[in-house]
Amino acid sequence: MPSSLHGSPHPVNDLLSAILLGIVEGITEFLPVSSTGHLLIAERWLGARSDLFNVAIQAGAILAVTFIYWRTLWSLVINWRRPETRDYVAKLFVAFLITAALGLVVTKMGFKLPETVTPIAWALIAGGIWMILAEKVAEKRPERAAITWRVAILVGLAQIVAGVFPGTSRSAATIFIAMLAGTNNRAAATEFAFLVGIPTMYAATGYELLKTFQHGGAAGEDWTGLGVAFAVSTVVAFAAVKWLLGYIRSHRFTAFAIYRIVLGIALLLLLPAGG
Structure with missing residues (x-):
């Protein structure tokens, strides 16, 4: 999770920067605009944080x-005896298992997030264009609400792609791959x-907590800032998701796609050397 675009620690108010990062995370985690990309960019002005901090505030949004x-x-839970419920839960579990297994592989391979803004900008632009095209393709097909095994497997893979390429957006990748897959x-x-x-x-947060305590990093963590940012992220994400769920009942995702493209182009123009 984001910790690589190292800005200098905020010299005035670390708690204020934690609150602002919590707001950024809460707004962007489930909107299809890339929370990781926004956090990486925000950290250049608000100061870089630990992997645990960034995963924990994402857990707040979750x-x-x-x-x-x-x-x-x-x-x-209460309807687990019904075949359709067991089928849906099994698909959720398989999608999670694919993400968890491949996530561990990527971690063991020593994957690091980019040090510059340029790849994030290009991912924002490419993702915006892909969202527009994907929704047009999906809308031409008969409407189908069922979750197939193909959808479950591809959603699991999409989560890893979004984690490896900041700016892709986990929510955008998973939602649109599901729409294209049926x-x-x-x-x-x-x-x-x-x-x-x-x-x-939740699994990612638990993994980072375990690593932090195993490597003695707990003493150096800003637990006050982390706790405040976690709370802020939770409250802001609740409002953002409630709004999104109402919005998509009668609107397409086009506005988010345009925002991504405009932001990506602005970053390329403002930071031509990569930031």
Whole structure:
């Protein structure tokens, strides 16, 4: 998770920078605009943070989604005897398992996030164009809300692609791959993508916590800033996701695609050497 675009630590108010990073994360984690890309850019002005900090505030956004979907999650638990429920849960588990397994492989290979803004800018632009084209293709097909095994597998793979290429956006990658793979109902594709993200990000946070304590990094962590940013991210993400779920009932994702393209071009023009 983002920690590579190292800006200098904020000299005035580390707590304020933590709050601002929590706001950035909360707004962008589930909107298809790339939270990782926005955090990497924000850290250049607000100061770089630890891997644990960045994963933890993402977990705050995931907690917000857990609150929003608690009825759905509870329904999956109490109705587990129903074949359709077991089938849906199995697909969620397989998508998560693919992400977790490949995520460990990528981590063991020593993957590092980019040190410059340029690749993020290009990913924003490419992702915006892809979103516009993908939605046009999906809309030409008969509407289908069912989640197939093909969708589940591709969503798991899409989460890894988004993690390896900052600026791609995990939510955009998973939602649109689901729509292209057959679930072209925006609400159904979004719900499945968000539900897969819940165990994925909780697992990532637990992994970073374990690494931090194993390597003695707990003493050097800004736990106050982390806690405040976590809380801010949770509250802001709750509002952002509630708004998004209402928005997509009657709107396409075009506005987000245009925003990505404009932001990517602006970054390339403002930082021609890569930042």
